[in-house]
Structures are given as C-alpha cells and as structure tokens.
Amino acid sequence: MTLSAGVHLDRLAVVEECGLGYATDFAVLVYVTSSSTKMQKLVLRADFPPRDQYELVVEFSLDGRELGGRLTIDTQVVVFNPVTVAPFAPASNGSIIWRESHSTYLEGVGSQFPTDSEDFAITRPASADAAWTLRVDTSDMQALFVSAVRLTLNSGSSAVANMLRGSKAPASMALARFLEVDITRQLVEVALNCDEVAAESVEDSDEETVSAVLRSLLSTIWPGVPYETLRRWRDHDPARIDSQIQHARGLGVG
Incomplete structure (x- = not known):
C-alpha cells in the first residue's frame, strides 16, 4: 500500500507564532499504527528546505503483512535545531508544533x-x-x-x-x-x-x-x-x- 499527501509550511508565520528564529529546522514525521498486528513505527521523515513557503509531498509504502484492523496515520511537523527568540518557544529537538491523525478500519475480515x-x-x-x-x-x-x-x-x-x-x-x-x-x-x-x-x-x-x-x-x-x-x-x-x-x-x- 502506497500513500502520499502534501504538507504546507508557512515558515514566516510559524516562526512568528512559535517564537523561533528563521534558521530553525522543520521536518515532517509520519508514524503508523496497526491495531491487529500491533505494528507501530516511524515510516517517514522529510525535512523542509529553508524557504518562506514550501509544499512538501510525502510518500511512503506500507507492507501488507504488517497491516490489519484499525490503521492510524499520525503526521507531525516537528522542530530540530531550534533557534529560540522568545521565552515560550519550543527549545527541544522533536518538539511538535503541528499534528494531524487519521484512522480507518481496513475493510473486511x-x-x-x-x-x-x-x-x-x-x-x-x-x-x-x-x-x-x-x-x-x-x-x-x-x-x-x-x-x-x-x-x-x-x-x-x-x-x-x-x-x-x-x-x-x-x-x-x-x-x-x-x-x-x-x-x-x-x-x-x-x-x-x-x-x-x-x-x-x-x-x-x-x-x-x-x-x-x-x-x-x-x-x-x-x-x-x-x-x-x-x-x-x-x-x-x-x-x-x-x-x-x-x-x-x-x-x-x-
């Protein structure tokens, strides 16, 4: 099974709202969980280039032998090498600044x-x-x-x-x-x-x-x-x- 999606990052808006410097690195992480097979793993990491606006297309494949029951795909935008310019800014590598999760039951017995x-x-x-x-x-x-x-x-x-x-x-x-x-x-x-x-x-x-x-x-x-x-x-x-x-x-x- 191959899945793909686009994740848009407005760097200027993000760094302003999060109290981060422009040079902060951002990446997309995708985690997949399958309830019946108990599989849970990171399937993709993709880094954003240092641009004001960027649409990152993420694509990954899943092995059918690892899938069954309820499939959950958790997509996160995280911070790496944070440059903090405000006291409330996320200061740790891997800090999540955006997250979206989708779940579905894979049809049939x-x-x-x-x-x-x-x-x-x-x-x-x-x-x-x-x-x-x-x-x-x-x-x-x-x-x-x-x-x-x-x-x-x-x-x-x-x-x-x-x-x-x-x-x-x-x-x-x-x-x-x-x-x-x-x-x-x-x-x-x-x-x-x-x-x-x-x-x-x-x-x-x-x-x-x-x-x-x-x-x-x-x-x-x-x-x-x-x-x-x-x-x-x-x-x-x-x-x-x-x-x-x-x-x-x-x-x-x-």
Missing part, C-alpha cells in the same frame, strides 16, 4: 490478519494459476489470531496485481469482493469444524484468539443463531450457509 503477496509461478508452480491461498493454523486455538492466519495473494496473476494496485475497474472490484467472500467461507468452514469454537462464549471471549475471532465471525453473520444450528445447516442445507455468507459480504451488490 481479511484485514484482521497479515497479508502478503508472491508470484505463485515461482514459489508454488503447481498452483501457478491460483489467485490466493489462506492458511489457518488450528493447532492452538488460544493463539493470537493474527499469528495463526495468513493470506497470500498471487502477484503473478495480472488480475490480482491490478487489484493490489487499487484499480477501480469493475473486474478488480468484483475480484476483491469475491476474495472477501472466499476468505469468509473458508474461515466459517474452519469454525464449524472446531469444538473449541463451539465452546467459546460470544459475550466473554477474548477477541484476539483464534477460537474467539472465529466465534465472533459466526455471530456477526448469524446473530443469535446457536452454533449447533449452524452445524446442522452446514451438514444438511449448505446452500443456506453459502448464500448468507454472500449476503454478508455484499457479493450481489453492484
């Missing part, structure tokens, strides 16, 4: 665990024409969900590559929606095959474990429906399960 991409023709030639693979480790259902599940996308597929680039073409949008449906279908199947999920309490469970996240997924798609009823539908009326997954993920929405 697939955003709750790490995602990466590779060319299947190289890494798994027997599945070179597959679009993706989802691996779910159920050996420890109390493990963190983000460490037990991984989605790998086939970057060697032109259709998948277009989707990864954020194409808004109808074919790419349809593929992304089908990806969401397929991930959900596979996770539902895993959930309905695990007794640990059946024993999980929806109200009291730890939402970060494998069994809890899978139980929460079932209750989101089928609120109020008992686990044993879902198993019975899966065994005797699988079309009912599949159609509800499609409905929950909006597969039929144009």
